[in-house]
Amino acid sequence: MEQLGRTTPALLRAVSAAPSYPPFSLVGCGSVGSKTALHLARAGAQILAVSDSNELRPHNMARHALVRPPLPWPKAFELSDELALLGQKPEAHLIDVVRGLKRADNRLLISPPGTGTLLNTTASSLVRDALSMVSPAELPARMAEIALFGRGRGGFVFHKGSNRNPSLADLQAVLSATVTPYERTLLFDPEFGLTQIQIGEGCGSMTMPMTDARLSAMTAMATEELMRLAGANADGGELVVGVAEPDSPSTSWRRLSVSKFLEIPVEGSEWTLRLSSHVAGMIREETARFPNVETGGLLIGSCSSLMKTVTVVDLIEAPEDSVRTPTLFVLGTKGMKNRIDARFEESGRSLLDVGTWHSHLAEQGPSPTDRKTAKQVAVERAPPAILSHCHSSHVPCHHASGRAMNDYLDAYSIKARLAPAALAIAPVIVLIVLAFNWVQPSLPEAIIGLAVMVLFFAASNVARRLGKRKERQLFATTGGRPENRELNHLDKTLDERTKDRYRKFLAKQLEQPAPTRDMEVEDPDEAAAFYVQCYNWLRENTRDTEKFRILFNENIAYGYYRNLLALKPYGIVLNLLTIAAAAAIIYYKPDFACCRG
Structure with a gap:
């Protein structure tokens, strides 16, 4: 018998007449995430961890499950404290999930051992893609996602298939392919669409007018669907979409099983x-x-x-x-x-x-x-x-x-990777060539010729790896990627009129407002996220190397000088070793082709 006055998951599960579910861990502690977490906890489900990199702000109080004074409280820590009142003991992590998933230690924080379902409530495509890229060996928990759209008149639940197939990204593509006309209106209409509804890590929730009652109602039903999916644990993926009927309180839900891709x-x-x-x-x-x-x-x-x-x-x-x-x-x-x-x-x-x-x-x-x-x-x-x-x-x-992509990659590889690598290893190659008899070549010359070709391509790959490492070092010492700062109101690289014109254009393409100067000061992380999206949009929409030939050539030039800079210390060492080897050949006069006659 439960002790009087003590709240435990077992008691809540019994009162709710809910079955036992494998433990959950949550990514995103915003409005949808906080309400989902409390729904799960009140049904007696165990929550092992909650992760979010943001803090509670006054505008969050319009729809967040927690009520706090107007101070920057970390969402994850505050939600963890609230869940503790329901007999839960979740770990709380102030972590950028997209970056954190790349490291094994952070993956263990985001999804601790024993997690049955890792739930994404961020409505962030970056988080969705990051979760889709992690292998089952790196993160064994089943994955799911809940998001709302159409100012809370719609919601969807994704439940990944076993072995990450289908993935969350796959299910998003299937949703886009199978939407009904009414769902399409809510999902994609600029006035009500998905680009304006993100309530979580990657969003600006102030831009979407919606009552707490509407968000709570749709989130509650989505959580019911999540619990059904988690309990069934089907082998394939599941996609569930719910929409509130126009001018009616009733809501209809559509379920779709998605087989492995x-x-x-x-x-x-x-x-x-x-x-x-x-x-x-x-x-x-x-x-x-x-x-x-x-x-x-x-x-x-x-x-x-x-x-x-x-x-x-x-x-x-x-x-x-x-x-x-x-x-x-x-x-x-x-x-x-x-x-x-x-x-x-x-x-x-x-x-x-x-x-x-x-x-x-x-x-x-x-x-x-x-x-x-x-x-x-x-x-x-x-x-x-x-x-x-x-x-x-x-x-x-x-x-x-399509071979054009590989042709372009080949052009880039030759000019930006192979060329600096060739400069770095040229003295070694010359010494090798001089050391063999190319007038009457035999098996050793054939082998060394093949080895030289392999060496060139291996050096090209090494040049790329060292170049990327050098790039990260440079960005770490200069405040990050320059393209993520140049549109910032406080940056002086471009004049204000030019920046304003660029921001307006990109905001229109992304279908979300650009941050103001005050927003950049108040919430620099959210502003930076917008500029990262701008950079990603530009990168994806300028891949036509014929149309953007000047940009492509600039990328080649940048890659060439970046990789050459990274290879500089190794090239100096190779040159010194080559000089020492050449001096030894001249002094000892071995039976090399270059020393005969």
């Missing part, structure tokens, strides 16, 4: 194609319709340069002017642009035309025609671009990447 390396690159099982089924059906000829279509999905993934969640069928023969498929163009544009708008401008697919009657690798087409596709669209093909009885099995 096919994960296939993209030929000739570090990228991976993630193909939804639904799309794989559509491809099987299409190839079955045309058993005696090749067929194909357009791949619709999203891509992430951070995760190096192309995620395909939908197809557009080949138009009527397409050509199908037993040995060749040519994708038509009639009406295709309008269909691509319509699909782009329907998905809230999140799903793109990421490539094409076609079938082969015989099982084989990419044909010369495929590779030629892949190059043409890459020239016609911004990288990455995927050309996928399959045997008529299989889902896609071979994937030729």
Whole structure:
């Protein structure tokens, strides 16, 4: 029998008639996170850790579960204290989750041993991607996410599949592909959309008018769905979307089971194609319709340069002017642009035309025609671009990447990585060449020639690694990346009119207001987060190296000098060693080719 006056999870679970769940850990202690945590705790669920890098501010009191004086209280610590009153003993961590997930010690803080479900309530795409990138070996807990949209008239719950498949990022892409017309209005309309609803680490909640009652009601129902998913612990992923009916207090929920994605390396690159099982089924059906000829279509999905993934969640069928023969498929163009544009708008401008697919009657690798087409596709669209093909009885099995991306990477690698590496190791190479008989080459010369080629490419990779390390050292001593500071009101690099023009343009693209001077002073972290998003947007939208040729050449020049600076001490040491070796050769006169005759 429970002691009178003592609150414990077991007592709360019994009073709530709730089952026992594996323990939770939370990322994000904002309005949604704090209310979710209290709902879970009052149902008797154990919470092991809460993590958030921000502090409670006066405006948070409009919807946060905690009520505190107008002082900068850390959200995680305050929420942990509140949960302690319900018999919980969660660890509290003031930590940047995106950076923290990169370190093993921080991962143990964010998701302590024993965590059954790691819940993300930040509504931050950066956090979602970071969680999607962590391997099950690095962080074994199952992952889930709760977020609201449409000024609290909508909410969704993601529950990752086992072994991180599907991931939270996969489920976000599936949501964009399957939204209903009414959900689309709430999710993507600029007045009510997802860009204005983020209530957590990556947001400015003051920009979204919404009552606490509405947020509480939707969060409570989302938490009910989360507990159902955590209790079921299905092998696949789950996606649940709820929307309040227009002019009505009733809410409807839609549930969607998402099977594991096919994960296939993209030929000739570090990228991976993630193909939804639904799309794989559509491809099987299409190839079955045309058993005696090749067929194909357009791949619709999203891509992430951070995760190096192309995620395909939908197809557009080949138009009527397409050509199908037993040995060749040519994708038509009639009406295709309008269909691509319509699909782009329907998905809230999140799903793109990421490539094409076609079938082969015989099982084989990419044909010369495929590779030629892949190059043409890459020239016609911004990288990455995927050309996928399959045997008529299989889902896609071979994937030729748009070669333009690799061509650009090759150009960058040669000029920015290989060139400084060649300068650093040139004296060593010259000494090696002089030491062998190239007039009458034999097996040793052939081996050393191959070794020299391997040495060049190894040195190129080393140059890149040392260059990135040197870059981090430089940024650490100069206050971080310059592009994250130059738009700041207090920075004097650019004049105020230019900065104001740039801020207005980027704020329009990001669909969120730029921070004012006062906001930068009051909350520099949130202001910095906005400028990081600006940088990410610019990087993603200037990847066309033909259109932005000057920028591409500047990037090459920067990479060249950065890597050369990093290699400087190693180059000096190699030069001194080469001089010593040359002096030894001259003094001892060994039987080298350069010393004969």
